[in-house]
Amino acid sequence: MKYLFFVALFYFILPFSCKTKNKSEPLISGKSIVLGQINHIDTSLYQITKYESANSINDTSYVPREDFRFYANSFIVLPDVTSREFSKSYNEEKIIDAEQNTLSIITTAKDESLEIQQQILIIDLNDLTTSNVKSIFINRKQKTKGGFIQEKLFWQLDSYFQIATITQEENKTEQIKIIKLTWQ
Numbered sequence: 001m002k003y004l005f006f007v008a009l010f011y012f013i014l015p016f017s018c019k020t021k022n023k024s025e026p027l028i029s030g031k032s033i034v035l036g037q038i039n040h041i042d043t044s045l046y047q048i049t050k051y052e053s054a055n056s057i058n059d060t061s062y063v064p065r066e067d068f069r070f071y072a073n074s075f076i077v078l079p080d081v082t083s084r085e086f087s088k089s090y091n092e093e094k095i096i097d098a099e100q101n102t103l104s105i106i107t108t109a110k111d112e113s114l115e116i117q118q119q120i121l122i123i124d125l126n127d128l129t130t131s132n133v134k135s136i137f138i139n140r141k142q143k144t145k146g147g148f149i150q151e152k153l154f155w156q157l158d159s160y161f162q163i164a165t166i167t168q169e170e171n172k173t174e175q176i177k178i179i180k181l182t183w184q
Contacts, residue, residue: 028105029082030119030136034075034155041068046183054177063181071181074151074163078138081107081116089114101125102134116140133157146170159183 041048048063050071063071081090089111095104107119120137138153147169155161160182167175 028107028121029080030121030138030155031075031078031080032082033121033133033136033157034072034161037155037157038069038072038076041065041183044183048181048183051180051182052178055175068181071179072161074140074153075138075155075161078140078153079115081119086114096125115142144169147172 042065044065046065048065048068050059050061050063052059052061069076079086081087090107090109093106093108095106096102097104101124103123103125105121105123107121109117116138118137118139121133122135122137124132124134134157136153136155136157138151140151140153142149142151147167150166150168152164152166153161154163160180162178162180165175165177165179167177
C-alpha cells in the first residue's frame with residue numbers, strides 16, 4: 001500500500017517538476033549604470049574638465065558640477081533597451097576575451113529603425129567576486145527631415161565619458177563634434 005502511494009505521488013509531482021521555463025536572461029541596462037554614475041558625480045567634489053572638438057577647432061574648459069547633467073544628457077534621455085517595450089527588439093551576445101580578461105555583452109537591435117542600434121558593456125573579470133562593468137559603448141541613430149544624427153556614446157566608469165555626434169544632412173558635408181568630460 002505504501003509503495004502504491006509513493007508511485008502515485010511520483011506520477012503526480014513529476015509533470016510539474018519537469019516543466020521547463022522558457023525565460024531568457026534579462027538584458028543588462030547600460031543606462032541604469034550610467035545614471036548611477038551621474039548621481040555619484042552630482043554629489044562629489046570632482047574637478048570636471050571638458051574637451052571639445054568641432055570643425056578642426058579644439059577647446060578645453062572646466063565645467064561646474066551643476067552643469068554635468070547638461071553635458072551627459074545624451075545618456076540620460078536614452079531609451080532603456082531592457083524595458084518591456086524594447087526587450088524583444090534586441091539580441092544579446094556574450095564574448096569572453098581571455099587575453100584582456102573581459103566579458104563583452106553586446107546588445108544589438110533586430111530592426112534598423114530603432115534608436116539604439118547597439119550597446120556594448122565591457123566587464124572586468126580579473127576579480128570574479130566583484131566583476132564590474134568597466135565601460136559602456138552605445139551607438140544611437142536618429143533620423144531627421146533631411147538626413148540623420150548618429151551619436152557614438154562611450155562611458156569609462158569612474159573616469160570619463162565621450163560623445164561623438166555625426167550629423168549628415170542632404171547635400172551638405174558631414175559634421176563631426178566630439179565632447180569628452182573627465183573627472184578626478
